[in-house]
Amino acid sequence: MNVVTRFAPSPTGYLHVGGLRTALYSYLFAKQQKGTFILRIEDTDQTRLVPGAVEALITTLTTMGLPPDKGPFIQSERLALYREHTQRLLDHGHAYYCFCSKERLLVLREEQQATKSPMKYDRACLHLSKEDIDQKLAENVPHVVRLLVPEGKTTFTDEIRGEITIENKEVDDQVLLKTDGFPTYHLAVVVDDNDMAVTHIIRGDEWISSVPKHIILYNMFGFPIPKFAHLPLILNPDKSKLSKRQGDVAVEDYLAKGFLKEALINFVALLGFNPTADREIYTLEELIAFFDLSKINKSGAVFDHDKLNWMNGMYLRTKTTQELIELSKPFLKTSNVIIDDAFFARIVEIEKERLVTLQELADRAQEYSQTIAYDASLLIWKKADTEDAKMHLIALKSVIANLDESVFSDRALVETAIKKYIEEGSFQNGNVLWPLRAALSNKEKSPNPFELIWMFGKDESLKRIDQALSLLK
């Protein structure tokens, strides 16, 4: 049997990280089984249309390396299909018209809440006479079509959780077709998954309780029932369902902050699944090879930003300088950093190993291309004094001024030259290197002075030392 999975988000305008993982797992499984990965847009709620959302979704999915094999199928373009199926249900008495107003439903719900009885539709419209119904229909009274949930219970086997049974009396007579003629999720999802021959429904845990409605529909239509795999939720640090209120949830936001798609994919893949338990870093290809629905965890996973940061740093460090330059271009642009290519290349080379995101590269570029305001006290090493710092900086000025340009081709050569000065004078490293580094960076923490000299070049280095010296009176 040809495996078909689908990712079926509603078009909210961005891709939620939970959605990313759902899409990823669906993609991994389809690829591993040599099957088909479908994208379907669930836009049956006309009150929540977001312009451009479909395009944004496809763009993000594609840049994340998860392009669908088929689709996008747009539910709002398939209304006839849903109506047709609704009619079938009506004809067989599996569904019924409901003319109840929203006000009545609201009152009903409040009553049920007050009396602590089950929150279900009371089937007031189920026993309407044929004449009544025809008349209301003829008068265009607003109405919906509801599923007539049969008695009994519904059992299904989830690929991740095993057998689950829910009493049908717990299931509401779900609205299938809304007043506006659009289907609800429950109708559309069943009709479409069948129509598209989806074999494995991989989706979030929050859908588990509505599976009975779907199974009931599958049975009423006589459709074969697909496999279900409900993924554990991705959680906030407080263990609630990952939400906007507690940080970024949009994949686009992470991308914009300078997280790499590889890191995001890798990180999210490990939320609820552990391919081999002997390492943390996996390529997409490896994930495809190792993916196993039965090995997915049952419990929710907290989204740990610290680990994402670490992982992004790991991926960043595997990139070549040239790759990092390319990757950081959009960040330089949005941060309005104009910088010389060769200078930026050196910044990348040096900052590479202390990077967490690409945005930081743009930040560093900005800092290093600005003239700095000095904090004179920073120039003095804790074990030395002003006179000492001044003496060394003056001496170093001439050391650097006399360096051949060829020395600047290699960080190690710069280091050798400076170290030679230290050796010949039998100085302490700190006496020389601290003021030098501080003069160049005016930062308490920074790359070492050799790297800074190499990065800034002779002129800028001398200029910065001069500036520092002018403060040491």
Add this chain to the structure above:
RNA sequence: GGCCCCAUCGUCUAAUGGUUAGGACAUCAGGUUUUCAUCCUGGUAACAGGGGUUCAAUUCCCCUUGGGGUCACCA
């Protein structure tokens, strides 16, 4: 509240009817180093509780507790 689901270090997780319960992130302490980062070494840290079953339970069963999800003409 009804129903459903879940339960190993702070977090992500591995393993097993008999193990010193392993790894990673975070954290702490050392080493390297002028500082930071990297890197190296080491440490702290978990089987929610109670009953069973068993020669033996973290592992299997039950209960409790805790957490989560869901109860829309939203998905």
